[in-house]
Amino acid sequence: MKRILLLIFLCSALIGSTLAQDTDSNTPATKEDVARYFEVVHSRQMVDQVMGAMSKPIHQMMHDQYLKNKDKLPPDFEERMSKQVDEMLKNMPWDEMMQAMMPAYQKHFTKGDIDSLVAFYSSPTGQKLLRELPGIMSDSMQAMMPIMEKYMESVQKQMNDELAQALKDSDKKSN
Numbered sequence: 001m002k003r004i005l006l007l008i009f010l011c012s013a014l015i016g017s018t019l020a021q022d023t024d025s026n027t028p029a030t031k032e033d034v035a036r037y038f039e040v041v042h043s044r045q046m047v048d049q050v051m052g053a054m055s056k057p058i059h060q061m062m063h064d065q066y067l068k069n070k071d072k073l074p075p076d077f078e079e080r081m082s083k084q085v086d087e088m089l090k091n092m093p094w095d096e097m098m099q100a101m102m103p104a105y106q107k108h109f110t111k112g113d114i115d116s117l118v119a120f121y122s123s124p125t126g127q128k129l130l131r132e133l134p135g136i137m138s139d140s141m142q143a144m145m146p147i148m149e150k151y152m153e154s155v156q157k158q159m160n161d162e163l164a165q166a167l168k169d170s171d172k173k174s175n
Helices: 002-026 031-040 043-072 077-091 094-108 111-122 124-174
Strands: none
Touching: 002 111, 031 043, 031 094, 031 111, 043 077, 043 094, 043 124, 111 124
């Protein structure tokens, strides 16, 4: 009888321990968990790298727009705008923005999820992804930029056409 009670006690202890671990991994992530994830993925450095990679396509897009309107703009316009973009990117409150993102991560990820993400990004493949991501983003932006510009031009044309039509309709009504 004592053996059976001892066996039941040991089984209960093991099951209880397993359930406690499972419950712990399903608890909401804390700010500390999210901060640990941000640290492992080098989020602050990643932001700097991505912004550095995106800076070139942004400057190229501005240059292309400048060339289209060069005759209507002052000679130093492109240089001034380029400095403004650089200052805007440099002065962006990234750390504050990352702190503001933490509750969203806490809402969508459990402690177990964060632990798994930390494990992945600590692995060689995870670290490679982190190293390659800025280049991937830069290449992607360069590939997408002509598509985005073409789309924006068509949207702008459509809006201008609709505005012109609305003005024409308004003139007809007032006459």
